[in-house]
Amino acid sequence: MAAAAVTSNGGAVAANGGPTPGRLASVYSEVQTNRLLHALPLPSVLRSNFSVVDGPASSAAGNPDEIAKLFPNLFGQPSVSLVPAAEPAATRPLKVGVVLSGGQAPGGHNVICGIFDYLQERAKGSTLYGFKGGPAGIMKFKYVELTSDFVYPYRNQGGFDMICSGRDKIETPEQFKQTEDTANKLDLDGLVVIGGDDSNTNACLLGEYFRSRNMKTRVIGCPKTIDGDLKCKEVPTSFGFDTACKIYSEMIGNVMTDARSTGKYYHFVRLMGRAASHITLECALQTHPNAALIGEEVAAKKQTLKNVTNYITDIICKRADLGYNYGVILIPEGLIDFIPEVQKLIAELNEILAHDVVDEAGTWKSKLQPESNELFEFLPKTIQEQLMLERDPHGNVQVAKIETEKMLISMVETELEKRKAEGRYSAHFRGQAHFFGYEGRCGLPTNFDSNYCYALGYGAGALLQTGKTGLISSVGNLAAPVEEWTVGGTPLTSLMDVERRHGKFKPVIKKAMVELDAAPFKKYASMRDEWAIKNRYISPGPIQFSGPGSDDSNHTLMLELGAVL
């Protein structure tokens, strides 16, 4: 019951002036304190002497010639692996900077703890700087020296508040120059960029730039995003996905039990994941809902909003015939971005709204293409109004503001009323809307995310020590116990393709979408008809930090690694 005060950091002061109290004044819950005291295991290769060995030369995910032109110094680098060695590697003290980039994901603090511990244990005399507020901190020379006392209270804790994050990008020549100046002023041997696809692309551009300027500063990336859409063969998952999905699944499981007990509500649950539907798929595998919409499938089948509405309504009608007038439906927040006709409508609306007067009588609608007009009329009134009224500073329709779960409830209601009039449905439908979002981004990281992040950070330190740059820290063999995990680095250029923007090729790490022929989706697809009709709900319960199941990782990862669940 008594909350334990965290050890004071004894007055840590930022090198750039002013006190940075961090969590100095924080009071911790018992669970937080317990996590703080929890010792982190390391893969066995990191616990003893190791050396770094190169693999074969690498290429790119697409358009290798263009990637080679964009990254003349880095293209083609081999992947590297850490292997046990008889003798300790030669090491020297390093000056390293670390930055958190983009949205929060549980485990970010442990990446920093991993780097910190590597430097403390393997490169004595090193210094670690944390850039504050994301990449802007690098450009504006805002940082804090990360001491043992400063770092300690963040071990195994959620959030990014140790140094905070930001969404700025380092893009212009001036910004690259600012970054160069910072690296030189701090005499940085290395910079670790913890971020998603964009941030890791940026990390690679920085690594290339530093090389081209003959600077000593190396750059290593780390894969972060709860969305789970930054991954490849050598980087099996991004951190934070495991914790976020387990938090959402806990809530979904509770709502399922509620639905089954009450017997009278359909819960429409919108989940994070704008670009890819991994979160929705994973939560479906954990909880067995009556339906889960996967954006990538909707897009592949070129489904319309009406198709989606009918799919849900059909399930509701079938369940009504069986006497079940309740259920749970999962929806990725990016759903309507996957529906081609909606994209078309939005584009037309933006054009019309920019140039024409929207008259009350609605004559402006005649400017819409017939099929867009039809779709617009199909939308619930509240959504129509939202589209017309809430526009961004550029006057554009804000798709992100649409509460998809409420829209679907409304459309399903309308369809059910139609069927009722036709004598095809006679039950009573009551929808309940939920959005599970912020709750999942900052939870206490699971054992998996805690361990994975610590290994990612510790490995990043080792890669910097050997002078590697332009790699993303890679921890593999994740189906095995932690001690058997592999550690290494993958060339960021090997993850890249190009996109044509404003007449120029831009390097991008393509987001990893839900693959319709991969094991996680196939598992879901093979079960969904049964889950739709029968009540196979699972309640995963709250994340446990000890006891049965506490060390399990998520279904998506296990299925991708070949496990049979």
Add this chain to the structure above:
Amino acid sequence: MAAAAVTSNGGAVAANGGPTPGRLASVYSEVQTNRLLHALPLPSVLRSNFSVVDGPASSAAGNPDEIAKLFPNLFGQPSVSLVPAAEPAATRPLKVGVVLSGGQAPGGHNVICGIFDYLQERAKGSTLYGFKGGPAGIMKFKYVELTSDFVYPYRNQGGFDMICSGRDKIETPEQFKQTEDTANKLDLDGLVVIGGDDSNTNACLLGEYFRSRNMKTRVIGCPKTIDGDLKCKEVPTSFGFDTACKIYSEMIGNVMTDARSTGKYYHFVRLMGRAASHITLECALQTHPNAALIGEEVAAKKQTLKNVTNYITDIICKRADLGYNYGVILIPEGLIDFIPEVQKLIAELNEILAHDVVDEAGTWKSKLQPESNELFEFLPKTIQEQLMLERDPHGNVQVAKIETEKMLISMVETELEKRKAEGRYSAHFRGQAHFFGYEGRCGLPTNFDSNYCYALGYGAGALLQTGKTGLISSVGNLAAPVEEWTVGGTPLTSLMDVERRHGKFKPVIKKAMVELDAAPFKKYASMRDEWAIKNRYISPGPIQFSGPGSDDSNHTLMLELGAVL
């Protein structure tokens, strides 16, 4: 990772025909399975021989003369306690019915398990019937015989789905007669009613009725509600409150960490609790938000909506001066029910909407009293529209549908814009709305709720064995370890007062409101100024079933029992 299938119940069939599969087909998560296998401790008095001793005669919470008239057979009964005995008490097989009444609360299944185990262990040859779908199941003779196989899969599990619940009341003479018929047909020695204040009042009326009919059926109540508003000296808490508050607090803690990490959002979190604000107060004690509105205080101070808006806005401005443009505000869902001027406006609106045409020009508003008109104009446009458009079948304004958190965000925005124009505020405010509700009603019960419910049920069985009726199962000394908990029964009439309805006295168990001079509120009040300005956020983390903190109960209960936290 592998989910364990629950033992089949070997074909349990309801005595009234038809299979009742229950959770037969369910697949459980590892945490669920682990909970299923978790053995429940009992207070030591229940583990050995005990006898039941009477205390002094009781009275009523108010108007004892009227209560005595309404309950001639039951009024004045003593409270009873179980005490250790040298010899086992004489027992005989019992036929007992159990019913779940009203909204779900974590732990309901364990009350039933407690009754079941009492009958199995202490009154061999007994039969337990579960009435299906709440009190309607009693009236309509819908029940299932609860066998060991049937009950087993629900141990320590959330929800009410073993026999489901309902909100019907047994009120008319016909309904009392139906209940009498059911009790006679099943030859019931006892009936256990698991419910809130209304259901326990109903239980007492049933007990009185059965006595007046010289029936052998005894009635025992059990205190259930996540809202925490059914409690008295001898019934220190209602079950479900502990689990629900911990689930909400986990989410609030996560949102706090998010707020601190991002530094740019004010999260307005609406929490369940329409009649009383215990949940909001408990979550505040667990998490230390920047503000928590307590309805009872708002009412006591006769605050207006403008007062409430200004209170929040002042905190936001003070925080902005300190450089904090983020925060977390907790709001009970019943907030506006506590604001007298809002009640007045609603009453006037209902009157006008029932008789007058609402014209677009708004001339109808002249029918409002000036202060109500002013308040109406003060409300955000969306709330005005909601009040006018979404009315219940009787044409009344639906206060329950108002999303208070969005209303407050909108009003705070307006006030901040005003202050900005006056040069008193210069930061940027961004509000995020949350409602945590259904997620908390059906979670896996905490160790506290699991143990408390099991003792409540086991004790209810013991009370029935001794022929007691009209008592509410009472488990006390809850600050001590389970083995030291006290077990007994409190006369339901002693919890009662009367209300005058339609010219008649009706017995009611008064809801226990947040007491402004009791320890939990005083603790909050003594800390809130510090929490408002400084960031003292605590993240309780997910409920743990083992390890440090897993056996703690909630702050409200501990403070009420005199603990210093």
